[in-house]
Amino acid sequence: MKILITGDWHISERFDLEEIDKLLNQIKTRLVDYDQLWILGDVFDSKRPTSREYLVLLTFLKSLKIPITIIAGNHDIIKEKYTTLDWLPYIFSNITVYKSAQFLEIEGVKILLGHYNIAESTLGAYDISIHSDVNYSLLDQQGIQLACLGHVHKFQVIKFKESLTVVHPGSLFYIDFGERNDQKKIVSLSIDKGSYTLDSIDLNPTPIYQFEFDVEKINFKRLSKLESTARVKIILNYSHPEIDKTQIKKRILDLTKGKEVLIVFHYKSSKLPESVSSQKILPKKTLLETFFERFQVKSEIIQLIERVLKDENIGTGCC
Numbered sequence: 001m002k003i004l005i006t007g008d009w010h011i012s013e014r015f016d017l018e019e020i021d022k023l024l025n026q027i028k029t030r031l032v033d034y035d036q037l038w039i040l041g042d043v044f045d046s047k048r049p050t051s052r053e054y055l056v057l058l059t060f061l062k063s064l065k066i067p068i069t070i071i072a073g074n075h076d077i078i079k080e081k082y083t084t085l086d087w088l089p090y091i092f093s094n095i096t097v098y099k100s101a102q103f104l105e106i107e108g109v110k111i112l113l114g115h116y117n118i119a120e121s122t123l124g125a126y127d128i129s130i131h132s133d134v135n136y137s138l139l140d141q142q143g144i145q146l147a148c149l150g151h152v153h154k155f156q157v158i159k160f161k162e163s164l165t166v167v168h169p170g171s172l173f174y175i176d177f178g179e180r181n182d183q184k185k186i187v188s189l190s191i192d193k194g195s196y197t198l199d200s201i202d203l204n205p206t207p208i209y210q211f212e213f214d215v216e217k218i219n220f221k222r223l224s225k226l227e228s229t230a231r232v233k234i235i236l237n238y239s240h241p242e243i244d245k246t247q248i249k250k251r252i253l254d255l256t257k258g259k260e261v262l263i264v265f266h267y268k269s270s271k272l273p274e275s276v277s278s279q280k281i282l283p284k285k286t287l288l289e290t291f292f293e294r295f296q297v298k299s300e301i302i303q304l305i306e307r308v309l310k311d312e313n314i315g316t317g318c319c
């Protein structure tokens with residue numbers, strides 16, 4: 001049995017939909033060699049996806065016949081009971097959507113699918129921790145041998161001992177500048193006669209860049225050589241308050257037309273960026289939204305643990 005594992009697609013017009021489409025196509029091409037696909041949440045970025053965003057997902061799902069299991073992520077959950085993905089199983093009989101973490105047992109291998117980090121996960125610079133109260137020993141106590149978890153955008157395989165491995169496939173492309181040095185991947189799981197092997201396959205999304213220059217020494221030549229679809233964050237350090245920021249910004253934006261550019265002026269003697277300007281500003285999460293996400297996942301974990309403690313049969317096998 002071969003399963004392809006991915007997650008955190010964040011399909012959104014605020015990123016490059018064409019690129020997302022291209023990367024999903026690369027996954028689709030590989031699926032001919034697989035029996036199942038697991039998507040570990042955050043399929044859409046927004047809780048109100050646009051028609052263009054739905055179209056990207058539908059184009060991907062169309063004509064796939066293998067069983068697909070989706071775990072809703074914090075970005076997918078609209079309200080406690082609803083997700084932006086609820087309609088999928090009505091259209092595609094091969095798709096199952098779960099609103100919370102799931103246990104599966106395949107050929108005797110006990111697997112947990114979820115959308116959160118554990119205490120031992122390495123988070124990216126901008127990742128919000130959900131459920132660092134879940135740690136490896138809790139998973140181990142539950143007899144889990146393999147935990148496949150979305151949410152964390154940084155690919156990682158954490159092997160605690162022979163009996164327990166946690167894998168975060170990471171995101172599909174570079175979502176924030178904290179991820180710029182990561183290799184993006186999808187995960188290939190092979191289960192054979194009660195044992196499993198994990199492999200990773202590289203994805204090659206358009207890189208994103210972060211430059212830091214002293215304002216007197218901006219490397220304009222380097223900026224003018226960036227790919228046409230590049231996303232760039234430029235931190236400009238300055239120590240003379242009288243610099244002409246408008247003029248500097250204009251020159252950079254002229255050089256980088258068509259690219260997504262975030263310019264941050266950083267006064268050398270201060271600790272925080274003084275002002276931020278951007279062609280496309282990414283919306284900031286509100287505190288309430290962050291609270292909601294935390295609460296949402298927290299309740300599902302409590303439920304999960306309660307059910308395990310009650311010895312309830314929670315094997316919701318997909319096969």
Ligand SMILES: [Mn+2]
Nearest residue numbers: 008042151152
């Ligand atoms: Mn995510």
